[in-house]
Amino acid sequence: MGKIIEAEKVGYIYQSKYQKTKALTEVSCSFEQGRVYAITGKSGSGKSTFLSLLAGLDVPTEGNLYIDGKDIREIDRDAYRMNRASVIYQAFHLFPLLTVLENVMFPMQLQHISQKETKTRAQEFLAKVGLPDSLYGKMPNMISGGEQQRVAIARAMASGGQILLADEPTGNLDSQNERVIVELLCKLAHEENYAVIVVTHNEKVAEAADVVYGMLDGALEVVRG
Amino acid sequence: MKNSLKQMMRTPMRTALFLILMVFAALLMTLGTCIWLKGISTMAQYEDRFLTIGTVRQVPDSFEQTLEWNAETKDYEVIKRAQYTSYYTTEELLFPDAEYLAEPEQRAFYTSYVPEYLMYNNSINPNAIAWNLIAEFSPLEDCMPDESVQIKITKVIGGDERLEGAVDYFCDHTNPNPEMLYKDKTYAAILNSGFYIHGKAYDELMKSKNEVHIGLEYIPDSLESGLRLPDGGVVENSFQDGQKIFEVTDGFYETDAGKRFLNLGKLELAWKYCQPVTGTNKTCLLMPFYNGQAYICEGRDINEEEYASGSKVCLAPKTFMKNNGLSLGDSVKVQLLLTDTRMNAGRKFWLDGRVGFYGGLIDTAGEPLEVFETSEYTVVGIYDVTVSGEDSIFDPGADELIVPMESIEARDGKNLMACGPMTNATSSFQIPNGDIDEFLKGWAEYGTDKLELTFYDMGYSQLKAGIDNMKKLSLCLLAAGVILTLLLLFFFSHLFITKQAERTAIERSLGMNKAQCRWSILSGFVLLVLLGGMIGSMTGVKLSDRFSVENTGEIYYDETYTVKTANKINEIEVEEAAATGPTAVFCTLLIAVAGTGIAWSKMNKSLRREPMELLSERQEA
Numbered sequence: 001m002g003k004i005i006e007a008e009k010v011g012y013i014y015q016s017k018y019q020k021t022k023a024l025t026e027v028s029c030s031f032e033q034g035r036v037y038a039i040t041g042k043s044g045s046g047k048s049t050f051l052s053l054l055a056g057l058d059v060p061t062e063g064n065l066y067i068d069g070k071d072i073r074e075i076d077r078d079a080y081r082m083n084r085a086s087v088i089y090q091a092f093h094l095f096p097l098l099t100v101l102e103n104v105m106f107p108m109q110l111q112h113i114s115q116k117e118t119k120t121r122a123q124e125f126l127a128k129v130g131l132p133d134s135l136y137g138k139m140p141n142m143i144s145g146g147e148q149q150r151v152a153i154a155r156a157m158a159s160g161g162q163i164l165l166a167d168e169p170t171g172n173l174d175s176q177n178e179r180v181i182v183e184l185l186c187k188l189a190h191e192e193n194y195a196v197i198v199v200t201h202n203e204k205v206a207e208a209a210d211v212v213y214g215m216l217d218g219a220l221e222v223v224r225g
Numbered sequence: 226m227k228n229s230l231k232q233m234m235r236t237p238m239r240t241a242l243f244l245i246l247m248v249f250a251a252l253l254m255t256l257g258t259c260i261w262l263k264g265i266s267t268m269a270q271y272e273d274r275f276l277t278i279g280t281v282r283q284v285p286d287s288f289e290q291t292l293e294w295n296a297e298t299k300d301y302e303v304i305k306r307a308q309y310t311s312y313y314t315t316e317e318l319l320f321p322d323a324e325y326l327a328e329p330e331q332r333a334f335y336t337s338y339v340p341e342y343l344m345y346n347n348s349i350n351p352n353a354i355a356w357n358l359i360a361e362f363s364p365l366e367d368c369m370p371d372e373s374v375q376i377k378i379t380k381v382i383g384g385d386e387r388l389e390g391a392v393d394y395f396c397d398h399t400n401p402n403p404e405m406l407y408k409d410k411t412y413a414a415i416l417n418s419g420f421y422i423h424g425k426a427y428d429e430l431m432k433s434k435n436e437v438h439i440g441l442e443y444i445p446d447s448l449e450s451g452l453r454l455p456d457g458g459v460v461e462n463s464f465q466d467g468q469k470i471f472e473v474t475d476g477f478y479e480t481d482a483g484k485r486f487l488n489l490g491k492l493e494l495a496w497k498y499c500q501p502v503t504g505t506n507k508t509c510l511l512m513p514f515y516n517g518q519a520y521i522c523e524g525r526d527i528n529e530e531e532y533a534s535g536s537k538v539c540l541a542p543k544t545f546m547k548n549n550g551l552s553l554g555d556s557v558k559v560q561l562l563l564t565d566t567r568m569n570a571g572r573k574f575w576l577d578g579r580v581g582f583y584g585g586l587i588d589t590a591g592e593p594l595e596v597f598e599t600s601e602y603t604v605v606g607i608y609d610v611t612v613s614g615e616d617s618i619f620d621p622g623a624d625e626l627i628v629p630m631e632s633i634e635a636r637d638g639k640n641l642m643a644c645g646p647m648t649n650a651t652s653s654f655q656i657p658n659g660d661i662d663e664f665l666k667g668w669a670e671y672g673t674d675k676l677e678l679t680f681y682d683m684g685y686s687q688l689k690a691g692i693d694n695m696k697k698l699s700l701c702l703l704a705a706g707v708i709l710t711l712l713l714l715f716f717f718s719h720l721f722i723t724k725q726a727e728r729t730a731i732e733r734s735l736g737m738n739k740a741q742c743r744w745s746i747l748s749g750f751v752l753l754v755l756l757g758g759m760i761g762s763m764t765g766v767k768l769s770d771r772f773s774v775e776n777t778g779e780i781y782y783d784e785t786y787t788v789k790t791a792n793k794i795n796e797i798e799v800e801e802a803a804a805t806g807p808t809a810v811f812c813t814l815l816i817a818v819a820g821t822g823i824a825w826s827k828m829n830k831s832l833r834r835e836p837m838e839l840l841s842e843r844q845e846a
Contacts, residue, residue, distance in 0.1 A: 057836050083736070
């Protein structure tokens with residue numbers, strides 16, 4: 001299976017008005033479709049910064065990051081996020097004023113897919129993540145955390161990309177919901193051929209991953225895989 | 226945009242509150258702007274129609290008392306006459322900082338003697354007897370003329386010849402020591418209608434005829450020249466010791482007195498063929514035109530250029546034009562015979578047809594006065610006069626021609642028959658509207674208390690005060706509107722944009738670029754601002770109609786003399802709020818631009834933060 005993302009001595013420096021902070025140092029790794037990757041580490045170790053780079057929200061200040069073999073600096077990163085990579089957050093970050101269904105429809109609307117098809121596909125994605133259709137018309141704050149995270153995963157899938165980036169996806173969930181979400185992410189990788197990259201400090205999540213990277217003070221090392 | 230609106234509609238209270246408050250703020254802003262503009266526009270329109278003029282009157286330095294014999298009461302009467310050390314000129318009013326639209330002028334009026342014209346007094350009663358005359362007469366009995374005595378007019382030297390042979394009454398009324406008159410002698414005198422018949426003649430008339438209306442007696446007048454010096458003095462103090470009654474003997478008309486009688490006789494009926502001509506520098510300075518008594522009913526006013534260059538153009542009265550078969554554009558012959566700087570034409574040529582003419586139309590050599598200037602004036606405007614029935618010192622003269630002052634070459638006053646100080650009817654100036662207080666401040670510093678100023682502004686000051694109040698109110702509304710708009714925009718942009726930073730971050734992470742995010746958030750907000758602005762502005766415009774000058778409870782009239790119709794003062798039609806439509810659009814756009822600007826800056830702030838950072842921050846929280 002080919003490498004979908006490849007990091008080559010990636011470094012990142014936060015530059016504020018008064019100081020420079022090195023968040024990542026010579027991070028080199030690669031990610032393939034059909035596998036679940038876990039990146040573990042303490043808070044402030046650089047996990048989220050790395051995820052931000054993988055999501056194309058920023059570019060490395062040092063080294064290179066390749067997406068499908070192309071330097072991330074040279075691709076349309078907005079299009080990349082719209083079509084290839086999606087991010088799932090710990091706090092779900094659904095649109096609070098859109099219904100569950102509308103939240104899932106949103107990425108497809110950006111791609112100018114017809115309203116009818118958008119709706120049908122959104123319902124399919126919601127079914128895939130196991131959300132009962134009685135919840136489709138509800139507002140995010142009316143459903144549980146686990147359900148919200150499933151909606152977030154369905155929305156990520158709706159963008160059509162095969163790269164799923166998750167930032168502490170189970171951080172706000174109880175153990176039962178945590179298990180459901182982890183199983184769902186693994187299923188997406190193994191059955192739907194997604195490349196799932198999870199930033200977590202949850203050991204159970206890391207255990208379920210195919211590859212585990214550890215991050216310490218901005219440096220990445222393979223823990224298992 | 227659809228999602229943006231959808232999300233806004235799902236916070237209906239907040240959205241509705243924002244919309245309502247925006248409507249209110251826009252309403253205040255537009256209302257304030259409309260009223261402000263209306264105030265300015267109304268004032269500008271009134272500005273053209275209102276005129277502020279001042280009149281000048283020189284206050285007498287003292288009053289001289291002279292005694293004059295009254296034959297009826299057999300006693301002296303005290304006659305009071307105003308005394309002036311000297312006459313002030315209009316230059317006295319040219320003090321520093323005095324701003325004039327028309328500089329002060331003291332107008333003379335001239336008497337034009339043109340026998341071929343039919344004058345008003347002749348037209349209304351062509352067969353009226355001219356009672357004053359220069360004649361020979363004899364008393365019916367030997368008598369002392371210290372009371373009304375009967376005389377027979379034996380020969381008319383100058384005047385209405387129909388009176389030859391008439392028997393009338395005579396009295397040397399103001400002479401305390403009259404001389405005897407003998408029935409077998411003939412006398413010559415200037416016979417003016419004077420006082421009511423008195424003495425034994427009165428008693429007999431009452432007894433025999435039971436007369437209710439007692440006529441006037443003739444009194445004699447002196448033979449001096451009537452000419453005056455510019456300082457008001459006479460050119461000739463007395464002629465033959467002021468003798469008024471002369472016995473006619475052989476060769477009498479070869480004597481100086483006799484020649485004077487003959488010469489005076491030549492112009493005795495001149496008044497029937499005379500019309501006043503007034504020179505001015507601006508029509509509105511003439512009070513009858515200013516106060517609307519006189520108005521141009523055909524043609525136009527004399528323009529500034531014509532006034533300045535002294536063009537031979539004139540405004541002529543409708544009756545004069547009609548009586549002489551003249552029409553607009555025709556020429557009027559002007560032959561100036563006399564000059565009067567003491568009063569206005571209306572005090573000599575009365576609107577009811579009476580003429581209070583001058584006596585002594587001879588020079589010091591006893592020769593009759595001659596026309597000193599002849600011109601042809603083109604009639605550019607015909608004016609009519611409303612006769613109020615009240616005797617006003619400002620009344621225009623019958624048949625009065627109005628001409629540019631500069632068009633009269635001998636305007637320094639030839640054949641000066643009356644000379645006096647500046648009066649309200651002869652001296653005036655124009656200042657800018659609203660400048661009275663400022664002018665008086667300067668006058669208090671530089672002026673003299675010997676000149677009394679009276680201002681007329683047609684109620685402009687009152688109107689301006691009303692409009693100024695309206696403008697103050699509009700400024701308050703405008704300021705309140707602007708402040709409220711800004712506060713609302715800042716507050717609600719905080720709610721709708723700054724607090725939506727998370728939404729922006731999610732949209733960014735879902736692949737929307739910055740421009741799409743901006744549009745997504747701003748479109749709904751700006752649409753609400755625009756909608757609120759539009760509704761508020763339109764309502765403001767509607768409401769502003771309620772604030773008009775007419776609604777302040779005052780009625781203002783157009784006093785401009787050129788737009789009057791006969792006997793009617795037109796109410797001013799002010800074009801109000803001509804620009805209310807553009808004002809509404811302007812206010813709406815201004816609010817929309819401000820809203821977009823504020824929202825844009827807030828949005829930029831949100832977009833500057835990295836989505837991951839923002840979303841992670843929330844996560845940790």
